[in-house]
Amino acid sequence: MEIQALVDKFKVGNRRALSRLISLAENGFKDARLISKELFPLTGNAYILGITGAPGTGKSTLTNKLVQLIVENGERVGVIAIDPTSPFSGGALLGDRIRMKDNYTNQNVFIRSMANRGRLGGMARATKDVITIMDAFGFDYIIIETVGVGQSEVDVYGTAHTTLVLVVPGMGDDIQAFKAGIMETSDLFVVNKMDLDGANKMVMEIESMLDLNQKVEVSRSKYENSAMEQQSWRPPVQKVNARRGNGIPALWEQIMSHRHHVESKGVLECKQLNRFKNELLDILEERFKLQIDQILDPKENPSILEDIRAITERKANPYSIAEKLGKRVIESLENGA
Numbered sequence: 001m002e003i004q005a006l007v008d009k010f011k012v013g014n015r016r017a018l019s020r021l022i023s024l025a026e027n028g029f030k031d032a033r034l035i036s037k038e039l040f041p042l043t044g045n046a047y048i049l050g051i052t053g054a055p056g057t058g059k060s061t062l063t064n065k066l067v068q069l070i071v072e073n074g075e076r077v078g079v080i081a082i083d084p085t086s087p088f089s090g091g092a093l094l095g096d097r098i099r100m101k102d103n104y105t106n107q108n109v110f111i112r113s114m115a116n117r118g119r120l121g122g123m124a125r126a127t128k129d130v131i132t133i134m135d136a137f138g139f140d141y142i143i144i145e146t147v148g149v150g151q152s153e154v155d156v157y158g159t160a161h162t163t164l165v166l167v168v169p170g171m172g173d174d175i176q177a178f179k180a181g182i183m184e185t186s187d188l189f190v191v192n193k194m195d196l197d198g199a200n201k202m203v204m205e206i207e208s209m210l211d212l213n214q215k216v217e218v219s220r221s222k223y224e225n226s227a228m229e230q231q232s233w234r235p236p237v238q239k240v241n242a243r244r245g246n247g248i249p250a251l252w253e254q255i256m257s258h259r260h261h262v263e264s265k266g267v268l269e270c271k272q273l274n275r276f277k278n279e280l281l282d283i284l285e286e287r288f289k290l291q292i293d294q295i296l297d298p299k300e301n302p303s304i305l306e307d308i309r310a311i312t313e314r315k316a317n318p319y320s321i322a323e324k325l326g327k328r329v330i331e332s333l334e335n336g337a
């Protein structure tokens with residue numbers, strides 16, 4: 001079968017097979033399931049970096065610099081750009097490609113942009129499959145770049161080992177824009193564009209926010225045990241100029257020191273717990289949703305029309321019909337439909 005043949009090529013390092021498997025996993029739950037079965041056992045070696053921040057803060061520029069550094073260290077890196085500002089035409093995606101061009105043909109680098117199909121959880125189930133596939137391919141690092149708005153940054157934090165949040169000078173005035181959540185979803189703050197006025201002010205504002213945050217009760221934490229993580233790790237704040245590369249080696253040292261923290265203090269177990277709990281939720285949601293869609297589709301299930309008629313004629317109520325359909329969803333899941 002096709003997937004098996006691709007997997008065989010993938011295992012000997014064929015990049016086209018890598019690309020193709022990613023597309024298959026992105027496009028279909030069933031293929032994703034088969035691919036995971038083949039490739040998941042090969043994973044667990046990649047270190048995952050998340051990079052979030054508002055549009056235009058320099059995430060792609062920074063990613064490019066980190067990619068260069070990783071490759072210079074003799075290691076391999078996969079990049080996932082989630083929801084570039086304009087996914088299908090011109091703009092950001094093209095920009096991303098141009099900025100990342102130095103590395104584009106390099107065998108040790110693989111870059112993939114993906115649109116986040118408006119899924120509930122922000123970062124799609126598919127993104128997690130792409131991580132699995134890249135990890136199995138043997139990348140030492142996987143960098144996930146995503147615009148830090150709403151759910152996606154929380155989702156990245158729940159998946160990555162180390163999450164960087166980018167800010168730029170001038171954002172300081174609306175420091176309130178840092179929702180309470182951002183403190184809990186950052187391992188490291190990067191003040192990019194340090195060549196612009198106000199970089200030091202920005203650093204100070206973040207530091208004082210961190211001071212404040214340490215006093216906030218830990219019970220608000222969205223992540224199990226993350227209170228413990230947060231207590232023993234105060235996110236450093238690093239100034240950089242991602243365009244010219246200033247501060248990048250220092251930033252890398254901070255990342256490595258967070259990596260050391262993660263790997264040495266049982267933090268990894270907490271991260272894994274959250275990460276795979278989220279992944280299971282994504283898979284289950286999608287699995288159930290597919291089945292529910294089928295049962296509500298008159299082409300797949302003509303009797304749904306009678307059920308709805310019964311509701312419109314007030315012979316049944318929506319809850320009783322939903323209960324009946326729910327049982328059918330579970331039956332069809334049990335039959336492996």
Ligand SMILES: Nc1nc2c(ncn2[C@@H]2O[C@H](COP(=O)(O)OP(=O)(O)OP(=O)(O)O)[C@@H](O)[C@H]2O)c(=O)[nH]1
Nearest residue numbers: 055056057058059060061085092192193241242243
């Ligand atoms: N002055 C200055 N400009 C920078 C720096 N880093 C990046 N830029 C510029 O900021 C602009 C946006 O950079 P990107 O890397 O595309 O930002 P992004 O966060 O990836 O943007 P989106 O993916 O669209 O959200 C580009 O014009 C960069 O050249 C910096 O350190 N200083």
Ligand SMILES: [Mg+2]
Nearest residue numbers: 059060092096
């Ligand atoms: Mg970008």
